[in-house]
Amino acid sequence: MTPSGMRVGMDLVEVAQVAESVERFGERYVSRIYTDHEIACCRRDGRDSRGTTYAVESLAARFAAKEAVLKVLRPGDEQPAWRSIELHRMTGGWCEIRLSGRAAELATEAGLGELVVSLSHEATLAAAVVVGWCTP
Amino acid sequence: MTVEETIRGVLSDHGRLAIPVESLTDETDLFGAGMTSHASVNVMLALEDAFDFEFPEKMLKKSTFESIDAIRSAVAEMAGG
Numbered sequence: 001m002t003p004s005g006m007r008v009g010m011d012l013v014e015v016a017q018v019a020e021s022v023e024r025f026g027e028r029y030v031s032r033i034y035t036d037h038e039i040a041c042c043r044r045d046g047r048d049s050r051g052t053t054y055a056v057e058s059l060a061a062r063f064a065a066k067e068a069v070l071k072v073l074r075p076g077d078e079q080p081a082w083r084s085i086e087l088h089r090m091t092g093g094w095c096e097i098r099l100s101g102r103a104a105e106l107a108t109e110a111g112l113g114e115l116v117v118s119l120s121h122e123a124t125l126a127a128a129v130v131v132g133w134c135t136p
Numbered sequence: 137m138t139v140e141e142t143i144r145g146v147l148s149d150h151g152r153l154a155i156p157v158e159s160l161t162d163e164t165d166l167f168g169a170g171m172t173s174h175a176s177v178n179v180m181l182a183l184e185d186a187f188d189f190e191f192p193e194k195m196l197k198k199s200t201f202e203s204i205d206a207i208r209s210a211v212a213e214m215a216g217g
Contacts, residue, residue: 017174025181067173079197
């Protein structure tokens, strides 16, 4: 029986690490981790001071959120695809979490309803907190 | 360069480990040695570059990258088709 109760996940990512990944692996890194919607939300017009065409602090916040979701889902070794966890930006500016594939199955198995997320970033660090509630 | 040397080189360049790669045994838990999830993504992409293949989705799990031994097995599986 799935225990009821709150689950919380949080994660912290260095923005510089994401910037280095974008610089080193380019679109291959971006397309393996982020959904088309996330990529569109994080794309910049023109290059920033690092020479990338992405808002790397926004990518870092999304990676932190995906990792925080994994901490809530508790998948063990059954790691869902990174792209099966999407941070969907709403018109008001906040983000909602949308799951698909194995991530959605894990949420259902755990009795998790909606997951809520809060993102934050500064120039060097990005963080995310995800909260979900299990109902048996 | 041997497969193990290549793997150790990738871990040195991308693993962001808290300890020197030279001190790792084949069984050392890389996540326990400081490799973050994000670093493991870089390790995965660098391995793909080094060995010229692409890991399928089913192999993209923590256990694939948890040790040098595990990575060597994954590389062998990919090389074997």
